[in-house]
Amino acid sequence: MTNTVTEHLAARRVLVLNSGSSSVKYQLLDMRDESRLAVGLVERIGEQTSRLKHSCLASGDTRERTGPIADHDAALKAVAEELSRDGLGLDSPELAAIGHRVVHGGMFFTEPTVIDDQVLAEIERLIPVAPLHNPANLTGIRTAMALRPDLPQVAVFDTAFHTTMPESAARYALDPKIADRHRIRRYGFHGTSHAYVSRETARLLGKDPSEVNVIVLHLGNGASASAVERGRCVDTSMGLTPLEGLVMGTRSGDLDPAVIFHLARVGDMSMDEIDTLLNKRSGLFGLCGDNDMREIRRRIDEGDEEAALAFDIYIHRLKKYIGAYYAVLGTVDAVAFTAGVGENAAPVREAAIAGLEGLGPAVDPELNAVRADEARLISPKDARVAVAVVPTDEELEIATQTYALVGKNN
Ligand SMILES: Nc1ncnc2c1ncn2[C@@H]1O[C@H](COP(=O)(O)OP(=O)(O)O)[C@@H](O)[C@H]1O
Numbered sequence: 014m015t016n017t018v019t020e021h022l023a024a025r026r027v028l029v030l031n032s033g034s035s036s037v038k039y040q041l042l043d044m045r046d047e048s049r050l051a052v053g054l055v056e057r058i059g060e061q062t063s064r065l066k067h068s069c070l071a072s073g074d075t076r077e078r079t080g081p082i083a084d085h086d087a088a089l090k091a092v093a094e095e096l097s098r099d100g101l102g103l104d105s106p107e108l109a110a111i112g113h114r115v116v117h118g119g120m121f122f123t124e125p126t127v128i129d130d131q132v133l134a135e136i137e138r139l140i141p142v143a144p145l146h147n148p149a150n151l152t153g154i155r156t157a158m159a160l161r162p163d164l165p166q167v168a169v170f171d172t173a174f175h176t177t178m179p180e181s182a183a184r185y186a187l188d189p190k191i192a193d194r195h196r197i198r199r200y201g202f203h204g205t206s207h208a209y210v211s212r213e214t215a216r217l218l219g220k221d222p223s224e225v226n227v228i229v230l231h232l233g234n235g236a237s238a239s240a241v242e243r244g245r246c247v248d249t250s251m252g253l254t255p256l257e258g259l260v261m262g263t264r265s266g267d268l269d270p271a272v273i274f275h276l277a278r279v280g281d282m283s284m285d286e287i288d289t290l291l292n293k294r295s296g297l298f299g300l301c302g303d304n305d306m307r308e309i310r311r312r313i314d315e316g317d318e319e320a321a322l323a324f325d326i327y328i329h330r331l332k333k334y335i336g337a338y339y340a341v342l343g344t345v346d347a348v349a350f351t352a353g354v355g356e357n358a359a360p361v362r363e364a365a366i367a368g369l370e371g372l373g374p375a376v377d378p379e380l381n382a383v384r385a386d387e388a389r390l391i392s393p394k395d396a397r398v399a400v401a402v403v404p405t406d407e408e409l410e411i412a413t414q415t416y417a418l419v420g421k422n423n
Pocket residue numbers: 033232233234235262304305306307352353354357358
């Protein structure tokens with residue numbers, strides 16, 4: 014065993030980087046007790062109004078920087094500087110590993126993986142099926158590797174939790190020769206969140222994950238639903254790319270694929286224009302010009318009909334997926350809401366469950382109105398199926414998986 018490896022064995026901290034298309038979320042955790050030492054967010058990367066918000070939980074100090082941060086490389090260097098100012102820099106011998114969220118892992122990566130040149134090449138090869146996410150993930154990894162080349166860097170894939178889906182759910186109704194040649198199948202995303210939230214929901218019910226069936230609704234800017242049967246994913250709403258499924262902040266979700274031919278032939282749009290339209294200018298934003306649920310609710314309260322219709326379309330799709338996953342699972346023990354919208358928007362939870370009493374779930378309006386940071390039930394005591402709000406913690410889940418892998422390898 015080399016000295017470096019021995020040092021890593023003694024080290025107990027993991028830095029987690031969750032690089033999104035225009036943001037980086039990060040956390041530094043002490044894995045002895047899973048406590049957070051520092052957390053932060055860099056937003057609006059590439060714009061003039063970038064913002065870095067950093068909190069050191071040990072000292073209670075919070076700092077904010079505004080001004081242009083050109084790209085993910087610059088963002089990560091700024092994060093490293095902030096950590097150094099708190100004596101928590103990347104050069105610390107306490108650091109055991111860096112864990113990276115990687116959105117698309119294709120068919121190859123079913124487990125967290127220590128990153129080497131081959132892994133980097135595979136993540137790069139998958140860019141066409143995760144164009145908003147994998148490039149940012151790669152920059153994060155490369156910058157972190159340059160800052161600490163001696164440290165294990167671990168990739169934790171959004172797709173991994175969904176690799177248990179049966180072929181009947183994972184395959185599209187396409188000629189398998191064509192589908193296999195181009196690796197076209199349903200991969201699913203947000204898996205780290207679906208895994209964490211389904212387990213936490215079981216815990217809330219006082220059960221083991223292997224004893225319960227849960228429908229998880231991850232409603233952030235990107236949004237996806239999953240059907241989790243006894244701890245294993247059996248279906249999810251995102252597909253080859255994170256475009257399929259629910260109505261999202263800026264993504265359309267499900268459409269008749271012929272809409273694309275129609276836009277190309279009759280609308281005279283190029284493939285790139287259609288790609289941008291469906292990924293960046295559709296969903297809630299396309300429907301009403303706003304992708305933030307807070308703003309949409311505010312407009313609805315003021316009587317705005319365009320915002321009200323966008324909300325109704327969002328809810329209608331969500332309800333359809335809840336119904337579909339009832340059929341997939343047969344019996345359901347809980348429906349769990351998570352991510353920015355799911356955790357915070359009580360009207361979304363209320364509207365999505367309204368009318369589903371025949372299937373079992375119900376929402377208690379008073380419990381639903383409570384604002385809290387911890388996992389909680391919002392269904393009445395006598396509801397046949399529980400409804401839960403479970404704050405997701407992708408960073409903790411990534412840190413746990415990263416630390417377990419580094420420990421195992423050493
Ligand atoms: N208090 C709130 N009420 C309603 N919606 C909220 C609230 N806070 C955040 N959101 C919604 O959550 C979204 C961000 O969710 P998040 O899970 O952080 O997304 P992502 O990880 O995809 O960036 C925002 O765009 C907004 O629509």
